[in-house]
Amino acid sequence: MCGIALLRLLKEPGYYQQKYNSPIWGLKKLNLLLEKQHNRGQDGAGISTIKFDLDPGKRYISRYRSNLPHSLKDVFAKVYSKFDEVKLTNPDKITDANWLKSNVAFTGELLLGHLRYGTFGKNTIENCHPFLRQNNWKTKSLIVAGNFNLTNVDELFNELVELGQHPKDKADTITIMEKIGHLLDEENDKLYKYYKSQNYSNIKISQLIAENLDIVSILKSASMNWDGGYVISGLFGHGDCFVMRDPWGIRPCYYYADDEIVTVASERPTIQTTFNIPHSEILELEPGSVIIIKKSGQIIKQNINSPKEKKSCSFERIYFSRGTDSEIYQERKALGNSLSEQVLKKIDHDTKNTVFSYIPNTSETSFHGLVNGVQEYLNRVKISKILSTNLDELQLKEILSKKIRVEKLIVKDEKLRTFITTDNERDEMVRHVYDITWGSITAKDTVVLIDDSIVRGTTLKQSILTMIDRLNPKKIVIVSSAPQIRYPDCYGIDMSRLSDFVAFQAAIQLLKERGLYSIITDTYQSCKLENTKPIFEITNMVKKIYEPFTHEEISHKISQIVKDSTIKSDVEVVYQTIEGLHNSCTNHLGDWYFTGDYPTPGGARVVNNSYINYYEGNTGRSY
Numbered sequence: 001m002c003g004i005a006l007l008r009l010l011k012e013p014g015y016y017q018q019k020y021n022s023p024i025w026g027l028k029k030l031n032l033l034l035e036k037q038h039n040r041g042q043d044g045a046g047i048s049t050i051k052f053d054l055d056p057g058k059r060y061i062s063r064y065r066s067n068l069p070h071s072l073k074d075v076f077a078k079v080y081s082k083f084d085e086v087k088l089t090n091p092d093k094i095t096d097a098n099w100l101k102s103n104v105a106f107t108g109e110l111l112l113g114h115l116r117y118g119t120f121g122k123n124t125i126e127n128c129h130p131f132l133r134q135n136n137w138k139t140k141s142l143i144v145a146g147n148f149n150l151t152n153v154d155e156l157f158n159e160l161v162e163l164g165q166h167p168k169d170k171a172d173t174i175t176i177m178e179k180i181g182h183l184l185d186e187e188n189d190k191l192y193k194y195y196k197s198q199n200y201s202n203i204k205i206s207q208l209i210a211e212n213l214d215i216v217s218i219l220k221s222a223s224m225n226w227d228g229g230y231v232i233s234g235l236f237g238h239g240d241c242f243v244m245r246d247p248w249g250i251r252p253c254y255y256y257a258d259d260e261i262v263t264v265a266s267e268r269p270t271i272q273t274t275f276n277i278p279h280s281e282i283l284e285l286e287p288g289s290v291i292i293i294k295k296s297g298q299i300i301k302q303n304i305n306s307p308k309e310k311k312s313c314s315f316e317r318i319y320f321s322r323g324t325d326s327e328i329y330q331e332r333k334a335l336g337n338s339l340s341e342q343v344l345k346k347i348d349h350d351t352k353n354t355v356f357s358y359i360p361n362t363s364e365t366s367f368h369g370l371v372n373g374v375q376e377y378l379n380r381v382k383i384s385k386i387l388s389t390n391l392d393e394l395q396l397k398e399i400l401s402k403k404i405r406v407e408k409l410i411v412k413d414e415k416l417r418t419f420i421t422t423d424n425e426r427d428e429m430v431r432h433v434y435d436i437t438w439g440s441i442t443a444k445d446t447v448v449l450i451d452d453s454i455v456r457g458t459t460l461k462q463s464i465l466t467m468i469d470r471l472n473p474k475k476i477v478i479v480s481s482a483p484q485i486r487y488p489d490c491y492g493i494d495m496s497r498l499s500d501f502v503a504f505q506a507a508i509q510l511l512k513e514r515g516l517y518s519i520i521t522d523t524y525q526s527c528k529l530e531n532t533k534p535i536f537e538i539t540n541m542v543k544k545i546y547e548p549f550t551h552e553e554i555s556h557k558i559s560q561i562v563k564d565s566t567i568k569s570d571v572e573v574v575y576q577t578i579e580g581l582h583n584s585c586t587n588h589l590g591d592w593y594f595t596g597d598y599p600t601p602g603g604a605r606v607v608n609n610s611y612i613n614y615y616e617g618n619t620g621r622s623y
Contacts, residue, residue, distance in 0.1 A: 001040055001316070002115055002116055002129070002146070002147040002148075003034065003038075003147065003267070004145055004231060004243070004264070005033035006112050006113075007029060007030050008263070009110075011260055016097070023094060023107075024107070026111055027076075027106060029263075030111045042071075044065065044071050044116035045065070045071040045113070046075065046128045047111065047113040049062045049108035050108045050110040060138075061134065061237060062105040062108065063143070065130075067116075071116075071128075083100075086104060110239060112145055112241070113145075126169075129146065130143045137188065139184075140181075140188050140237070142181050142235070144232065144234045145233050146230060146231060147230070148231065148232060148246075148251060150602075151227045151228050151490045151602025152226075153171075156175045163182060176222070187218055191209045191212060192205055192209065210239070211296075213236070213238075213240065215236075215240060215290075219290055228250075228491050228600060228602060229491030230244075230245070230251055231252070233264065240293070243255070245285045248308045248312075248590070248600065254282050254285065256275065256277055261275070262293050263275070268325050268327075287308065287310055288303050288304065310587075311599035312590050313492060315453070316492070316588070317585050318453060319452050323364075332481065333365055333369035334583070335369060336368065336369025336371075337373040338580035338583060339450070339479055339576060343370065343374065343477065343479060344374065344377055346477045347477065350446070354405060354446045355409070355440065355441060355445050356370065357409040357448070357449050358450045359452075360434075366450055370479065374404055386399060409436055409447065409449070409468065411435045436468065443472050445473045446473060446475040446477060448477045448479060449468065450480075454484075454558070454575070455501065457561060461563075465478075465571060466564065469569050475572070476567075477571075478573045480576055482575075482576055483581055484551070484594060485593045486596065487593055491592075491600075497621075498542070502561055502562065503554055503558060505561060508520065510553065511548070514548070519545065524611065526544070530604075531609065535601045538608065540597075541611070542608065554575075555574065558575075559573040
């Protein structure tokens with residue numbers, strides 16, 4: 001779920017100084033593009049720039065990465081400090097864009113930024129993007145940053161080894177970069193041999209290679225066997241750049257172009273806000289496509305991998321993406337609204353003695369949708385009573401005065417992602433993330449709290465329920481705007497262990513309680529057998545674990561799991577339905593977390609591996 005931001009300045013450096021009165025207008029815009037996507041990365045940040053047409057001997061690539069707690073701030077503090085030095089030592093040059101380009105780092109026409117959302121592995125500086133594959137030939141230099149996870153890194157790594165390479169790491173970023181880099185080298189060598197046979201000078205050959213690199217073919221060949229969700233961005237040393245998207249459209253990507261800039265980002269509102277662009281002018285990069293911006297400024301948009309059935313990630317919309325996007329805002333409200341009937345049943349339609357609230361921060365929008373849905377019910381009740389009897393003024397006022405009780409019960413002190421924090425830190429962390437508003441509940445009240453999702457149940461069990469119970473409500477209803485997360489994700493956030501999911505725990509407990517343990521063992525054997533098949537024939541065998549139970553039975557068992565023995569109030573958990581999800585996020589049907597319907601062949605293999613690991617007691621990752 002990382003964030004990317006690419007910015008290509010199409011005009012000469014002095015143009016932006018003259019029009020916008022800023023010698024580093026492009027850098028400031030890149031900074032804002034990344035800041036507006038900071039929700040996508042708290043574990044690291046990095047930027048890289050390329051300068052065009054510098055004399056040999058001058059550094060034309062700049063890169064800085066940070067994994068400090070405030071990494072984005074650290075990156076741009078480092079960059080901006082170079083301009084502070086110019087103000088002190090050469091104040092007359094600070095508005096000379098051409099001089100700055102020749103003498104100060106990060107003043108290039110091509111800018112790339114990345115925000116890292118670490119999901120597994122080490123959080124070292126080496127894990128931060130952009131990655132650099134440098135060469136004395138500009139056309140062989142490559143910078144890569146992306147938002148992706150691949151399910152078949154082992155196979156791709158072995159392909160590199162078979163080529164005779166010795167990759168320094170097995171990470172998917174290194175694997176992708178080296179595959180593109182290998183094909184880039186081959187393309188360079190092929191063109192060099194051809195132009196050399198035509199008796200061109202080496203300097204002229206370099207120019208011709210830069211103009212005629214077949215980037216489309218390079219990327220098409222490189223990505224032919226990639227299985228997973230990805231948006232990959234890359235810069236070539238000579239000035240061309242690209243952004244490519246997976247054929248299923250799993251990971252998001254948007255772009256905008258005019259006569260001054262071309263920009264690509266992971267989220268639409270980031271471009272809207274940064275450049276004050278209307279929603280309608282910002283386009284989605286189609287699945288399987290690449291957008292290439294040549295050094296000349298020419299824009300090429302082409303399909304390089306046949307698009308599959310579009311499966312854009314719906315969990316992206318529920319949790320990760322900024323809610324300021326008009327479509328995401330409406331989708332989140334719809335998710336909350338669709339839950340109103342279930343919630344009303346859980347409170348016996350007693351709105352008088354129910355307080356509605358939400359668990360910050362991303363659930364606030366769905367909370368408004370839920371309240372709207374309950375308010376619509378209350379309005380219907382009012383209309384029915386008014387129309388059914390003759391009322392005096394006092395009775396009419398009493399009916400009209402009925403309203404939904406809304407309070408802000410939970411305060412989040414710090415935005416911490418407890419559901420992907422390391423196991424040994426999570427328990428302690430969740431106890432201190434939230435605080436409550438005292439004096440807002442009576443002993444007769446039911447509290448309804450909506451959250452964007454309930455993944456492990458850790459925060460509920462060890463923090464939320466304990467705190468709300470101190471207010472002494474009669475009942476606590478926890479509502480998830482997302483359906484039950486039953487299966488691993490292998491395309492974005494790394495949720496690879498089935499045993500972590502409270503829905504899976506609930507299903508396993510129900511199987512044991514009802515004497516259906518044979519399903520647990522049979523599923524293990526089925527998963528082992530299934531994963532011996534060719535990759536395109538593998539299906540998800542873990543669905544058998546959930547088949548004996550209804551949606552409500554799983555939810556009820558989750559209610560029992562998350563309720564600690566110290567909780568005095570009754571507790572019930574309500575989950576979004578799959579139908580409600582699809583009706584709310586109509587254009588984003590990637591629901592593999594919830595249904596187990598993986599869009600790529602590698603996904604089914606991953607979920608089977610995950611179950612095998614669970615059954616065998618292996619706590620490692622499933623891919």
